[in-house]
Amino acid sequence: MSFSYYGPLCTKVYDITKPVGHSLRGDIEFYHNLLEPCHGRILEAMSGSGRMLISLLEAGMKVDGVDYSEAMLQSCHDRCVERGLPIPELFAADLVTLQLPYRYEMIIIPSGSLMLVQDRDASIQVLQNLYNHLEPGGKLVFDLFVPDVTQSASSETSTVPLTDGDTITVEVKTTEVNLLHQYQTKLIRYEQWHQGNLANTELQQLTLRWYGLEELRLVLEKIGFVDIQVYADFNPSKLPTQADQKLVYEASRQA
Numbered sequence: 001m002s003f004s005y006y007g008p009l010c011t012k013v014y015d016i017t018k019p020v021g022h023s024l025r026g027d028i029e030f031y032h033n034l035l036e037p038c039h040g041r042i043l044e045a046m047s048g049s050g051r052m053l054i055s056l057l058e059a060g061m062k063v064d065g066v067d068y069s070e071a072m073l074q075s076c077h078d079r080c081v082e083r084g085l086p087i088p089e090l091f092a093a094d095l096v097t098l099q100l101p102y103r104y105e106m107i108i109i110p111s112g113s114l115m116l117v118q119d120r121d122a123s124i125q126v127l128q129n130l131y132n133h134l135e136p137g138g139k140l141v142f143d144l145f146v147p148d149v150t151q152s153a154s155s156e157t158s159t160v161p162l163t164d165g166d167t168i169t170v171e172v173k174t175t176e177v178n179l180l181h182q183y184q185t186k187l188i189r190y191e192q193w194h195q196g197n198l199a200n201t202e203l204q205q206l207t208l209r210w211y212g213l214e215e216l217r218l219v220l221e222k223i224g225f226v227d228i229q230v231y232a233d234f235n236p237s238k239l240p241t242q243a244d245q246k247l248v249y250e251a252s253r254q255a
Contacts, residue, residue, distance in 0.1 A: 006048070009190035009202040013160050013168055014049055014077055016154065021055040025246055027110050027143060030056055030234035035061055035143060040105030040175035045115035045130060049078035057085050065090040096122050098129040105135055109142035112246075118183055118207040126202060128223050135255035140225070143234070144247045146210050147184050149177045167193045183209040211239060216249065226249035 006014070006079065021028060031052060035042055047053045047065030049072045056063045057080065066087055067073050073090045080087050091100055095117070107130050117123040155173045160210055162168060169191045176185040185207045192200040215228065220228050229240075232238045232245040240247055 002046075005204065006067075006072050007202050008071050009062075009168060009192055009200060010188070011049055011069070011071045011075050012162060012203055013170060013190065014050065014051075014072070015079075016160055016162070018051045019052055020060075020079060022051055023113060026173055027246075028052065031108055031110060031141075032056065033060060035063075035106055038105050040135060040138075041102050042101075043102075043104045043107045045107055045109045046111075046116065047076065047113075048072045048113075050079050052108075052110050053088065054083070056084065057088060058083070058164045061092040064091065064100075064102065064104075065180075066091040066093050066095070066098070068092070068094055073152065081126075095129060098126075098133065100133055102133070102172070104133055105133045105138050107134060107138070107140045112143060112145050112208075114142050115144060115147075115210060117209045118205075118209050124219055124223070127219065131223050131225060131253055132245070135193040136253060138252060140253045141248065141250050142248070144211060144216075145245075146243045146247075147208050149179070149184055156222065162192075165194075166167070169193065181209075182211065183207050193244065210221070213247065220249070220251045223253060226254055227252045 003248050023029060035056060039238055040239040042061060043062045044053045044063055044065050053063055053065045053076060065076060065147065068093050073092055076090060077087060084130040115125055134140065157169065158171060160168045171189040173187045174184065175187050181241045185205065188206055191198055217230060229250040230240060231248050232240040234246060234248055
């Protein structure tokens with residue numbers, strides 16, 4: 001058994017627990033309003049199985065998606081077919097080596113997904129690559145959070161029923177919290193059960209890297225971003241004041 005990165009069982013759980021259009025603390029509404037005035041191409045980086053992307057397509061927007069997980073992208077494709085939507089451009093790619101054929105008016109990274117890039121140098125390269133994929137004057141917008149690291153050995157289990165009658169149990173264990181390098185690692189075990197028998201097992205090692213508020217602003221400035229704004233809970237007029245708030249970064253490529 002090997003570790004997966006958003007494999008088939010993880011994708012099934014994600015599709016059920018985070019369905020298309022499911023808003024996480026208001027992020028769907030925020031990104032809809034943000035992107036509605038766009039006339040050029042839009043890219044959702046780390047787009048997953050389409051929770052955000054498909055809702056934007058249904059609103060009539062032109063959105064491409066890029067993700068490392070082929071299982072997630074296949075799910076997104078299938079969901080678009082089921083809904084009779086035009087199939088978007090979906091790229092299976094690593095953001096660290098990203099080279100897409102388009103430049104974008106807007107690039108978004110919802111759901112704190114940038115935090116999945118554990119290595120600091122790799123995360124900076126990701127931001128540099130996204131900068132390079134923006135049109136002059138284009139904007140990168142993403143949200144982050146600070147994970148709860150007060151319980152270094154926490155464990156939790158949940159059960160997700162599937163539409164075919166099977167069940168997936170999900171066990172999540174925190175295995176490491178590194179305060180010096182600002183990351184938290186969890187081991188997730190997915191077990192699919194069919195008529196009381198174990199049918200499939202999948203392991204996922206998930207690492208989240210968090211950022212200091214001003215640390216990330218300085219990183220964006222060094223890359224070349226301008227007009228950098230940081231605000232809380234998807235409200236542009238609300239300054240960050242608490243560690244449990246969602247942090248939203250907006251940054252533009254020079255015109």
